[in-house]
Amino acid sequence: MSEERKLPPEAKQYQKLHAKREIKRPVVKNCIKAFLVGGTICTLGQAITTFYIYFFDFTEKTAGNPTVATLIIITMFLTGFGLYDPLGQFAGAGTAIPVTGFANAVISSAIEHRTEGFIQGVGSNMLKLAGPVIVYGVFTAFLIAIVKTVVTNILGL
Amino acid sequence: MLAGKNSWVFPNRPVIIATGIVGGPFEARGKLASYFDKLNDDIWLEENSFEKAQRKLFEQACEITLNKSGINKEQVNYFIAGDLINQITPTTFTARTLEIPYFGLFSACATSMEGLALAAYFVNSGGAEYVLTGTASHNAATERQFRYPTEYGGQKPPTAQWTVTGAGCALVAKQGKGPVITRATIGKVVDLGLSDPFNMGGAMAPAAVDTIIRHFTDFNLSPNEYDLIITGDLGKIGLAATYDLLREKGFQIGEEQIVDCGLSIYGDDQKVQAGASGTASSAVATYGYFLEKLKSGELNSLLVVATGSLHSPLSVQQNETIPCIAHAVAIERSSIT
Numbered sequence: 001m002s003e004e005r006k007l008p009p010e011a012k013q014y015q016k017l018h019a020k021r022e023i024k025r026p027v028v029k030n031c032i033k034a035f036l037v038g039g040t041i042c043t044l045g046q047a048i049t050t051f052y053i054y055f056f057d058f059t060e061k062t063a064g065n066p067t068v069a070t071l072i073i074i075t076m077f078l079t080g081f082g083l084y085d086p087l088g089q090f091a092g093a094g095t096a097i098p099v100t101g102f103a104n105a106v107i108s109s110a111i112e113h114r115t116e117g118f119i120q121g122v123g124s125n126m127l128k129l130a131g132p133v134i135v136y137g138v139f140t141a142f143l144i145a146i147v148k149t150v151v152t153n154i155l156g157l
Numbered sequence: 158m159l160a161g162k163n164s165w166v167f168p169n170r171p172v173i174i175a176t177g178i179v180g181g182p183f184e185a186r187g188k189l190a191s192y193f194d195k196l197n198d199d200i201w202l203e204e205n206s207f208e209k210a211q212r213k214l215f216e217q218a219c220e221i222t223l224n225k226s227g228i229n230k231e232q233v234n235y236f237i238a239g240d241l242i243n244q245i246t247p248t249t250f251t252a253r254t255l256e257i258p259y260f261g262l263f264s265a266c267a268t269s270m271e272g273l274a275l276a277a278y279f280v281n282s283g284g285a286e287y288v289l290t291g292t293a294s295h296n297a298a299t300e301r302q303f304r305y306p307t308e309y310g311g312q313k314p315p316t317a318q319w320t321v322t323g324a325g326c327a328l329v330a331k332q333g334k335g336p337v338i339t340r341a342t343i344g345k346v347v348d349l350g351l352s353d354p355f356n357m358g359g360a361m362a363p364a365a366v367d368t369i370i371r372h373f374t375d376f377n378l379s380p381n382e383y384d385l386i387i388t389g390d391l392g393k394i395g396l397a398a399t400y401d402l403l404r405e406k407g408f409q410i411g412e413e414q415i416v417d418c419g420l421s422i423y424g425d426d427q428k429v430q431a432g433a434s435g436t437a438s439s440a441v442a443t444y445g446y447f448l449e450k451l452k453s454g455e456l457n458s459l460l461v462v463a464t465g466s467l468h469s470p471l472s473v474q475q476n477e478t479i480p481c482i483a484h485a486v487a488i489e490r491s492s493i494t
Contacts, residue, residue: 089313
């Protein structure tokens, strides 16, 4: 909670009692599962990259884009067929952190809001979950670019 | 009739003459599957939105209740109902279909017992001959409003609960065959500062305890007056906390005396974290399963305490804590069979 709340003693007492009953998240188990599933997704990504470099005219630098596109398409199918949701429940951060998690956030929102139409539904809500990532991603990139410009062009380091 | 401070006693013994319980495919795999009147095998119910699917569930439950009772909908004086979706529109559309004068309720998952208490009060006082009451919830419609899109792969903590897809209705009448409603206690909003919407059971337990204690105080009853105390959707954490709190307050309660609807609906193999929730949780389990137990004579009396968290997605985002409520209705086996 952001602001300090003055809790009545009864509430404090109950929260103590409740804390004993609350089932805690199995953090260690979740981390191991996230590591394994997230690692598998990254390994798959690496395999796709290698595939593009080996069989097509891509370099290590340019193979990134088609790799991401392929992972997004796979996620699209998994989300559409209702398989990404149970996978996410199992893997947690393992499926949320890679690009597939971002894709799932966009695709699931798009599917969900189809009932309100293409403009007010899909269009307005598609980035509901992924929006903050874009907003703060772009903002952070902007800050870093300023720092880089100052350091290289003005200070001449 | 007022009893004690905030309770009603119903000397004219309003009767629940018929009930209707419907569910979805996930409920069909649960422990209470055989008690449903109808189980739909598609969560969309052939509709194009989850909200419409919820409306259809509700309409099915109302229709089944009326069919079983043999009463025409023209004979029903009032429809008292509500649900969880914004501005309770699924209930409103159901009322539009029914064409019965309508009171819309919002008590989140405590709506079922708020409706039953009011229905009993109306019938007992002669304000109505037949009152239809009930509620519906839909897992996907609730998920998308309160949490994330249904296909979003977020990880739910073990304290989270699974919203029941289903609807439960009861027709309360002046006389007839069936279990009778004897007492009711109206809950007050209790908020002990918990703010995690993924742990509603823990937040609601103090509301349940408050209503239970006030019920027994208002009527001056001993804790073993009822065969069972049925709670709506406290789940594992809420139920354990309720036992703790009641004992802490010196209320002598037996080990297995409180049974939670949220822990009765789904099987152990169905991964629903801490249990079931949703307005339909208490309605489906009470009107379906527990009333059957009264009719068959396995149980004689019940106190049903439906619990609700009254937060909204907005209030949670604005860092408000979760206000909770619980309404209690006592139902007994009737000697007329």
